[in-house]
Amino acid sequence: AQSVTQPDIHITVSEGASLELRCNYSYGATPYLFWYVQSPGQGLQLLLKYFSGDTLVQGIKGFEAEFKRSQSSFNLRKPSVHWSDAAEYFCAVGARGNNNDMRFGAGTRLTVKP
Amino acid sequence: ETGVTQSPTHLIKTRGQQVTLRCSSQSGHNTVSWYQQALGQGPQFIFQYYREEENGRGNFPPRFSGLQFPNYSSELNVNALELDDSALYLCASSLAGTSGSNEQYFGPGTRLTVT
Numbered sequence: 701a702q703s704v705t706q707p708d709i710h711i712t713v714s715e716g717a718s719l720e721l722r723c724n725y726s727y728g729a730t731p732y733l734f735w736y737v738q739s740p741g742q743g744l745q746l747l748l749k750y751f752s753g754d755t756l757v758q759g760i761k762g763f764e765a766e767f768k769r770s771q772s773s774f775n776l777r778k779p780s781v782h783w784s785d786a787a788e789y790f791c792a793v794g795a796r797g798n799n800n801d802m803r804f805g806a807g808t809r810l811t812v813k814p
Numbered sequence: 815e816t817g818v819t820q821s822p823t824h825l826i827k828t829r830g831q832q833v834t835l836r837c838s839s840q841s842g843h844n845t846v847s848w849y850q851q852a853l854g855q856g857p858q859f860i861f862q863y864y865r866e867e868e869n870g871r872g873n874f875p876p877r878f879s880g881l882q883f884p885n886y887s888s889e890l891n892v893n894a895l896e897l898d899d900s901a902l903y904l905c906a907s908s909l910a911g912t913s914g915s916n917e918q919y920f921g922p923g924t925r926l927t928v929t
Contacts, residue, residue: 704856734917736920741925742922742923743818743820743904743920743921743922743923744857744904744906744920745920746917746918746919749917790856790857792856801859801862801870801872802847802859802918803859804849804856804857804858805856806854806855806856807854807855807856
């Protein structure tokens, strides 16, 4: 079964600085990959997704992620962080041809310093 | 287009009781998935319903059960509540049968506290 590892539990960056959140997945083929963001007490909002094609995907709120098959990674990036980006970020992997059993990482909590 | 809604927002139950959580899927979606998110953890897949049938199940005991109705809304039922069932329960809807069918849209969740 597929699995996801987010190595960083908590990251602190200064407002305006660049951001990279790491995600490594385990799956036997090319998976579906997602990044979600969750604000305190809220549900999950989809930031971006990768299904196929261009390995650099653009999402909402200025986020992008790059799928690297050789490294089994799907890291999330943003060139300039805003205070409103402070939240919990989850990477998720879904099996191809199977709409169920999406696996999430444990999440990375982002703190933004003024 | 209406988003995914869940009710109630918060719920407090006593160990051993039963609870029913409700979810209305996004307009046009035919599949509903349920997740349990314990504090400080990522969501864990409970099960999914497609065309009113269970379409996959995670590692949860049978006291977690569900239903999907003809309008694609869904219920999650948990019997014999345990303290460890305290969590945020998330519902997600999607449209099966199209490209990108794994794209799931989440509701705000129901916070269940078991005392």
